Amino acid sequence: MAYTEKVSLNGTALSFLLYECVNSVNSQEGFLIGNVTSEITNHISDSQNDSARLDTQIFIRTVLPLPSVALFYFPTGKIKEDVLSDLLSNTASEIVGWYKYRKNSSIKPTFRDKLISKGLQKYFEKYHGRKNFVTCNLSCRTSSAGSTHTFTYRFGKINCFDMYEYIEDVTANLGEKLTGYKKAHKVSPHSIFNKIVKESNVQSNNTNDAILRIQEAVDVKLIKEAKLAAKNESTIRELEAEIKQMTTILSDKQMVDLQDAYNKLVEEKFVNREVEMAEACVEALKSPPSVDILSIPNIFNNTNNLSDSENSVQLIENEKKHRSPSPILTTSTSNKHSNLNYAAALKKSSEVASTSKTNEFHEDLIKFDVDDKHIQKPVFINENVKCLDDSSPEY
Numbered sequence: 001m002a003y004t005e006k007v008s009l010n011g012t013a014l015s016f017l018l019y020e021c022v023n024s025v026n027s028q029e030g031f032l033i034g035n036v037t038s039e040i041t042n043h044i045s046d047s048q049n050d051s052a053r054l055d056t057q058i059f060i061r062t063v064l065p066l067p068s069v070a071l072f073y074f075p076t077g078k079i080k081e082d083v084l085s086d087l088l089s090n091t092a093s094e095i096v097g098w099y100k101y102r103k104n105s106s107i108k109p110t111f112r113d114k115l116i117s118k119g120l121q122k123y124f125e126k127y128h129g130r131k132n133f134v135t136c137n138l139s140c141r142t143s144s145a146g147s148t149h150t151f152t153y154r155f156g157k158i159n160c161f162d163m164y165e166y167i168e169d170v171t172a173n174l175g176e177k178l179t180g181y182k183k184a185h186k187v188s189p190h191s192i193f194n195k196i197v198k199e200s201n202v203q204s205n206n207t208n209d210a211i212l213r214i215q216e217a218v219d220v221k222l223i224k225e226a227k228l229a230a231k232n233e234s235t236i237r238e239l240e241a242e243i244k245q246m247t248t249i250l251s252d253k254q255m256v257d258l259q260d261a262y263n264k265l266v267e268e269k270f271v272n273r274e275v276e277m278a279e280a281c282v283e284a285l286k287s288p289p290s291v292d293i294l295s296i297p298n299i300f301n302n303t304n305n306l307s308d309s310e311n312s313v314q315l316i317e318n319e320k321k322h323r324s325p326s327p328i329l330t331t332s333t334s335n336k337h338s339n340l341n342y343a344a345a346l347k348k349s350s351e352v353a354s355t356s357k358t359n360e361f362h363e364d365l366i367k368f369d370v371d372d373k374h375i376q377k378p379v380f381i382n383e384n385v386k387c388l389d390d391s392s393p394e395y
Contacts, residue, residue, distance in 0.1 A: 002053040007155045007169040009060045020065045021101040021138055030065035032097035036132045058096050058132055077115030093127045097134035107137040107154050118158050196221055
């Protein structure tokens, strides 16, 4: 028996798939939701031989994008079954494949993609008992001017030989042949239309007003689904508003926490600085300061002290200049008493005093006897006295 398999994708599902891929940053992953139908068709050849063929059609209604990449598998390609059971607890029986989008990349599946496809096929087989699990690889390229966007996609699956093979895909109103016989697609027995027909209690032997009954049942179902969709949209808006409010509260709390942490850090630094200064003061009081004469501040202090001493010596010198000069003592070789003349002492300080041995008497002279015998007195020399300018050291 011949066997054919193809994927049918309507325009709504394809546009939704491309929309989710374009809105992602670089990569996007998700699952394909739909159903699988199989039928056996009898084909008569020119030789009047009947040949049966099994035609399997995988119909994709919508997609289920995931919030992040590599959410349900490990880097080695092993499937996280616990994560899948939590994500697809209600729709696991309707999953017919998964898709992977890579921007500016090749659509050729990698070795890890093949391992993931094999693991997913084995996992979903226990829900619907089929091995018709497909993989869709997508990519997008943009022209240099950004005016043209080119999308490339292709379906594939793991066959019975555990080999990856590509599957033909058919999209309504895209790439259809202009010639040839066109037949309607086989509707799945689990479709919504079949459920509505069963609920309308239309009998095959009584077709009176059957179309009206089906139309009424469709209207009731449509109103019911519209109310459910409106309720879901309202819930989504409430959740988005709550997320926005929580984000604002979280950002404000983070700002307050950062400000408190900064203030605490500044306060700790200030306290540590005060503690260090107090410890330094205590250490300075405990240990006496040691003066290093070679250090620059001590050299400046010594220079200041030296200049102060020089200034004091200069003041003493000036005082000595303003004083009257001392009389000059002269010695004679004779044994007679000589008279010392102090007349010059009463004159101007600029004149030099002199002594003379005269018998003349003047009223302004003071005379007294001086012994001619010279007694040598010890001389004390002070080595610490410095000579300033031309003045002689004092003994």
